[in-house]
Amino acid sequence: MQITITNRQPHRLKRSWMRRAIRLLLRQEGWSKGDVSIVLTDDEEVRSLNRTYRGKDEPTDVLSFSLREVAAGETTVDLSSLEEELALGEVYISIPTAMRQAQAGERTLEEEVAFLAVHGVLHLLGYEDESQEGYEQMYRRGWEVVHAARPGSDTV
Incomplete structure (x- = not known):
């Protein structure tokens, strides 16, 4: 498994927590x-993606x-059986919004970005937050992981 982090904006931040x-x-x-x-x-980039792919x-x-x-048309092909050969997906995070x-x-930027990255990956894994229950589940799960991965934690 490889995690690639690309920075396309001017603010520098530590990526280790994420x-x-x-x-x-x-x-x-x-x-x-x-x-x-x-x-x-x-x-700007996130707005453009949001407009193109979500109509917002x-x-x-x-x-x-x-x-x-x-x-593929009206058919969806599940590629999960090819897990080891495929990328799971891409997550875009707006740093100004973060x-x-x-x-x-009242959090650090690194903590917020770690949460947003985890939230995005949860979506890649099939979690949804369209309902209140789904939102609460993702929110709780996201912060549990971020806190467990806190620098200095021996959980990871």
């Missing part, structure tokens, strides 16, 4: 192979694009 959290989550979820790509970007002309904090399923959320939540 990487530890993603590894812990994938291990806990039983996903041992396949790659994850994290793209740290700005509001506004920035958001995190977007996930799964590579486990490929739509900065605003971190400040509002």
Whole structure:
């Protein structure tokens, strides 16, 4: 399993907490192979992706694009059996939005970005947050993983 983190925006931040959290989550979820790509970007790129793929002309904090399923007309082909040969997907995180959320939540930027990365990977693993129950489950699960992966923790 490889985690690739690409920074497309000017703010520098430590990536170790995010990487530890993603590894812990994938291990806990039983996903041992396949790659994850994290793209740290700005509001403009995330807004463009959000408009193109979700029909929402506004920035958001995190977007996930799964590579486990490929739509073919009206048929969906499940590629999960090829797990070891495929990338799990891509997660785009808007750093300006993450900065605003971190400040509002009185968290560090690294903590917020680790949470958003885990949240995005949860989507790649099939979790959904469209319902209140799904949202609460993902929120709880995300923070459990982030706190367990906190620097200095021996959980990972």
